[in-house]
Amino acid sequence: MKAINPEHPTSLYWRNTSNSAYYAIGAASFGTLIYGFISNDKIAQHNATETFISVGASVLVTHLIKTGINRTRPADRYPDEIFVNDPTHNLSFPSGHTSLAFATATTLSMQYKKWYVTVPAYVWASSVGYSRMYLGKHYPTDVLAGAAVGIGTAYAGRWFNRQLFKQHYQKLKKYD
Numbered sequence: 020m021k022a023i024n025p026e027h028p029t030s031l032y033w034r035n036t037s038n039s040a041y042y043a044i045g046a047a048s049f050g051t052l053i054y055g056f057i058s059n060d061k062i063a064q065h066n067a068t069e070t071f072i073s074v075g076a077s078v079l080v081t082h083l084i085k086t087g088i089n090r091t092r093p094a095d096r097y098p099d100e101i102f103v104n105d106p107t108h109n110l111s112f113p114s115g116h117t118s119l120a121f122a123t124a125t126t127l128s129m130q131y132k133k134w135y136v137t138v139p140a141y142v143w144a145s146s147v148g149y150s151r152m153y154l155g156k157h158y159p160t161d162v163l164a165g166a167a168v169g170i171g172t173a174y175a176g177r178w179f180n181r182q183l184f185k186q187h188y189q190k191l192k193k194y195d
Contacts (some may be wrong), residue, residue, distance in 0.1 A: 040120045051066050072179055073177070074122050075176075076122075114162045
């Protein structure tokens with residue numbers, strides 16, 4: 020953690036990367052939904068629903084784990100060793116930003132199955148995780164747990180979405 024977190028974490032790149040967890044999720048989910056409605060594309064509408072389910076589950080599971088574990092943030096626990104620009108005093112484990120990023124990346128990767136979607140999505144999600152450590156907000160274990168929660172909720176969201184729209188997916192298989 021000390022090797023990642025500098026004494027003055029002022030990089031705008033890493034701050035923007037950290038904040039992109041919220042903007043990219045909105046763009047991916049709402050953008051797909053709007054496209055689906057405008058073009059009357061049912062697959063895009065279902066993909067957007069799946070993304071909403073995955074992200075919502077990620078937020079819920081992350082919150083439940085944070086509350087149950089009750090881990091102090093690194094800068095609060097080690098104020099002379101971990102440095103932050105703007106202190107955050109809420110719970111640390113797991114990383115919510117990382118969880119959201121990996122839920123989004125995994126959902127997009129399952130939906131589009133193209134290397135040019137999957138590779139950038141996971142590079143971005145990993146960058147979000149790294150940014151959380153660089154900024155002194157999370158321990159490496161917080162980030163790893165956030166990634167696991169995000170990936171797990173994406174798979175659960177996919178299963179749930181398939182159950183929700185079972186008839187639709189059965190019709191699609193007939194045309195494959």
